[in-house]
Amino acid sequence: MRFGFNFWLGATLTALVIFAGILAPWIAPFDPVFNADLMNSELPPDATFWFGTDAQGRDVLTRTLYGAQISLTVGIVSQLINSLIGVTLGMTGGYWGGWWDDLVSGLTNVMLAIPSLIFALAVLAVLGPGLPSLLIALGLTNWSWTCRVARSSTLSLKSQGYVQAAKILGYGDMRIMFTQILPNMMGPILVMATLGMGSAVLSEAALSFIGLGIQPPSPSWGSMLTDARQLIQLAPWIAVFPGLAIFLTVLGFNLLGDGLRDSLDPHMRTRKP
Amino acid sequence: MFIFTIRRVLQTIPTVIVAALIIFVIFSVVPGTFATSLLADGKRAADPQLIARLNEELGLNKPLVERFATYITNLAHFNLGTSFRTRQPVINLITDRIWASFILASAAMMFALIVALPLGFIAALRPGSIVDTATMIGAVSGLSVPEFWLGLVLMYIFALQLNWLPSFGYGDGSFQNLILPAITLGVAPMALLARTTRAGVLDVLHSDFIRTAHAKGMSDVKVMRWHVARNALVLIITTVGLQFGSLVGQAVIIEKLFAWPGIGSLLVDSVAIRDIPVVQGTILVIVLWFLAINTAVDLIYAAIDPRIKQG
Numbered sequence: 007m008r009f010g011f012n013f014w015l016g017a018t019l020t021a022l023v024i025f026a027g028i029l030a031p032w033i034a035p036f037d038p039v040f041n042a043d044l045m046n047s048e049l050p051p052d053a054t055f056w057f058g059t060d061a062q063g064r065d066v067l068t069r070t071l072y073g074a075q076i077s078l079t080v081g082i083v084s085q086l087i088n089s090l091i092g093v094t095l096g097m098t099g100g101y102w103g104g105w106w107d108d109l110v111s112g113l114t115n116v117m118l119a120i121p122s123l124i125f126a127l128a129v130l131a132v133l134g135p136g137l138p139s140l141l142i143a144l145g146l147t148n149w150s151w152t153c154r155v156a157r158s159s160t161l162s163l164k165s166q167g168y169v170q171a172a173k174i175l176g177y178g179d180m181r182i183m184f185t186q187i188l189p190n191m192m193g194p195i196l197v198m199a200t201l202g203m204g205s206a207v208l209s210e211a212a213l214s215f216i217g218l219g220i221q222p223p224s225p226s227w228g229s230m231l232t233d234a235r236q237l238i239q240l241a242p243w244i245a246v247f248p249g250l251a252i253f254l255t256v257l258g259f260n261l262l263g264d265g266l267r268d269s270l271d272p273h274m275r276t277r278k279p
Numbered sequence: 280m281f282i283f284t285i286r287r288v289l290q291t292i293p294t295v296i297v298a299a300l301i302i303f304v305i306f307s308v309v310p311g312t313f314a315t316s317l318l319a320d321g322k323r324a325a326d327p328q329l330i331a332r333l334n335e336e337l338g339l340n341k342p343l344v345e346r347f348a349t350y351i352t353n354l355a356h357f358n359l360g361t362s363f364r365t366r367q368p369v370i371n372l373i374t375d376r377i378w379a380s381f382i383l384a385s386a387a388m389m390f391a392l393i394v395a396l397p398l399g400f401i402a403a404l405r406p407g408s409i410v411d412t413a414t415m416i417g418a419v420s421g422l423s424v425p426e427f428w429l430g431l432v433l434m435y436i437f438a439l440q441l442n443w444l445p446s447f448g449y450g451d452g453s454f455q456n457l458i459l460p461a462i463t464l465g466v467a468p469m470a471l472l473a474r475t476t477r478a479g480v481l482d483v484l485h486s487d488f489i490r491t492a493h494a495k496g497m498s499d500v501k502v503m504r505w506h507v508a509r510n511a512l513v514l515i516i517t518t519v520g521l522q523f524g525s526l527v528g529q530a531v532i533i534e535k536l537f538a539w540p541g542i543g544s545l546l547v548d549s550v551a552i553r554d555i556p557v558v559q560g561t562i563l564v565i566v567l568w569f570l571a572i573n574t575a576v577d578l579i580y581a582a583i584d585p586r587i588k589q590g
Binding site: 112113115116119120121123124125127128129130131132204208211212215216217218231234235238239242245248249252253256257260261264 | 293302306423435439549555558
């Protein structure tokens with residue numbers, strides 16, 4: 007399989023963000039929370055504080071590096087939950103059909119009508135803010151497209167010769183689903199999951215920005231921007247770096263997803279003249 | 280067409296009821312949360328007697344099924360309940376603000392259409408050109424940028440530094456106040472629309488009937504207008520509809536950032552103070568909005584493209 011430029015650019019960006027998150031404790035020059043020093047507050051970028059300092063005098067570079075940990079955790083974990091729900095429901099619905107399929111399809115249609123971010127807001131209203139609630143809120147609310155894709159793939163794979171052969175050989179339903187159907191629809195599912203991680207990172211940032219996600223003083227990019235908003239006139243650099251970090255992370259996931267789709271599905275490949 | 284319309288409208292009713300059920304159940308899994316959090320003052324737990332009284336007053340002590348039955352009955356009478364906080368009917372709070380949300384979503388969609396349609400078209404006609412590459416880079420960037428950050432940056436540049444536009448607020452509906460939030464909200468649909476238009480037009484350009492039209496000597500302009508534009512329109516309308524339908528939902532953060540008095544900022548504020556009836560009501564209105572637009576889109580393209588109605 008050949009990968010295009012999009013894929014490699016996306017892979018590079020994503021890898022950089024992952025390394026930033028993993029290596030933050032070693033490469034970050036300061037402590038993300040406890041090096042507050044009001045004598046150093048709101049310093050513009052200089053040789054010591056490359057990205058400047060925030061209102062409490064904390065190093066913005068350090069907090070931006072640590073922010074990658076939170077964003078990636080939320081993005082990856084919540085999307086894994088979504089994929090698991092979507093694939094399980096979609097595959098069993100498509101394979102078994104009948105009342106179960108009607109139920110799954112009906113539920114998917116309802117979930118499609120409730121925007122993921124709004125649904126997540128509702129869940130957070132019940133659970134309160136914080137990392138675990140955020141993982142649940144974003145993990146339970148964005149599986150409808152994956153479910154649709156899994157269901158329609160299953161429907162078309164079900165009639166393939168090798169699935170029929172497996173049935174004749176007496177394989178159980180579960181065995182057929184996991185060994186014959188699932189591997190053959192991994193491509194589109196992986197694409198959906200990669201794109202979903204990008205959107206989960208965006209949702210986390212947005213929810214933390216309005217104060218319902220990750221709570222300060224944890225260095226989440228969204229909540230860093232909440233503080234930056236108050237000081238935008240005095241210290242605009244506080245707003246620049248966390249925003250760029252979100253942008254590049256999501257761009258990485260999106261390019262990676264688009265690139266994967268282009269390579270997996272030649273029909274979707276951008277047509278060249 | 281009439282029967283199709285009726286059938287399509289009736290199909291949305293179960294979805295609305297199930298959506299209402301889901302929203303209702305979410306807020307019922309933790310009983311008494313509201314009373315406890317409303318009465319807790321941070322230092323000590325609230326007086327159990329007070330909690331019991333508040334629960335009774337708000338009807339939170341009745342069995343779940345009974346509460347849902349009451350909720351649905353009230354919904355059928357357009358009664359969305361009473362705000363825990365302000366004690367006003369939720370429906371009034373929403374109707375006061377829905378217009379601002381509608382204006383914002385419409386303006387954002389207009390902006391997206393005006394920018395994205397020509398760019399998507401040109402990109403498709405000249406694949407690989409500078410316009411095409413730039414449009415596609417712009418589109419993937421537009422889908423990746425956090426909207427509230429973009430809004431913050433625009434606010435900083437155009438309101439605080441250049442002083443051209445007001446930085447936030449509704450300004451009694453003045454056009455100037457609308458510009459920044461509408462552009463911010465319009466960027467994501469713009470990006471998606473540019474992509475869809477390009478893909479749609481490219482797809483049509485490669486189809487057999489376009490080759491036939493060229494072969495029978497039709498002029499390029501006529502082929503564009505009669506065949507390409509019309510066929511790409513179906514895909515474009517679907518995207519516009521889906522985007523417009525979800526725009527009120529997407530607007531919550533932008534409304535909050537720009538202090539725009541729509542239902543999005545109402546929702547965020549109500550979530551923060553756990554004013555459950557208002558949260559439920561607002562979400563239901565956002566869902567209804569989405570379903571109404573979707574149904575309208577289905578009807579519109581059944582009118583444009585007769586193939587769909589039959590299928």
